[in-house]
Amino acid sequence: MKTPADPVRDYLAAVEREASALPADRRHELLADLAEHIEVTRAERPDTATGEVLAALGDPRVIAATALAEAGNGDAEAPARGGAGAPARRGKVHPLVPLLMLTLSLPFMMVFPDHPGPLFGVLFRVTGAVLLCTSVHWSPVRKTTGVLLAAVLPTAVIAAWNLSGGGPAGDTPALWANLATLALLSGTAAWLWRVRRV
Known part of the structure; x- marks a missing residue:
């Protein structure tokens, strides 16, 4: 008789098989991170089926x-530096960085309208979107959804308002529109933070 932990064990075994070329310590670290992420997600969302949690993590091969x-990038650099020390991890930005840049782009434009x-608001938004797209912390579908909700949609709405002249006139409607956009940005960032890969 199968226990509820079997799908998790099978998933982790598949990742271990696919990552067999990794050094043992890195492979164990990867498996420990995945197991912890699965455990935390199941504790935070007890109504979510185990299969959904594993599907959200992604294909073990990926x-x-x-x-x-990542290990290849670091190991390839090590000989150039004489092989001493831990290999550098290129391209790995903390997941909070793109989320903060996307979320803070609008308040920056509100505080400094001139x-x-x-x-800087546009630079924050573009840089945040690029960092989100190149991050290893989200699946391609979540990256696309995040960029659409946090960068493309607000930019398109603001541009349409400005070009049509039909945007919210006066201080109060403009404030409500900005607050609604900020809520969208904050909600998207919170969702992306919650579904990130550890």
């Missing part, structure tokens, strides 16, 4: 390939 690519506020 996880293993990402880990192998130059340079809009320029």
Whole structure:
């Protein structure tokens, strides 16, 4: 008779098989991180089926390939530095960085409505979107959803308002529109933080 832990064991075994080329310590660290993430997700969302939790993590082959690519980048640099010390982990930005940049782009433009506020706000939004898209912490579907909700949609709405002249006129409607957009950005960032890969 199967126990509820069997799908998790099978999933972790598949990741271990696919990541067999990793050094043992990195492979064990990867498996421990995945197991912890699964446990935390199941505790936070007890109504979610185990299969859904595992599906949200992604295909074991993709996880293993990402880990192998990161290890390959670091190991390839080690000989150039004389092989001493731990290999550098290129391309790995803390997941909070793109989320903060996307969320804070609008408040920055609200606080500094004149130059340079809009320029920095747009730079924050574009940089946040690029960092989100190149991050290893989310699946491609979640990256696309995050960019659409936190970067493309607010930009398109603001541009349409400005070009049509039909945007909210006066201080109160403009404030409500900005607050609604900020709620969208904050909600998207909170969702992305919650579903990130550890």
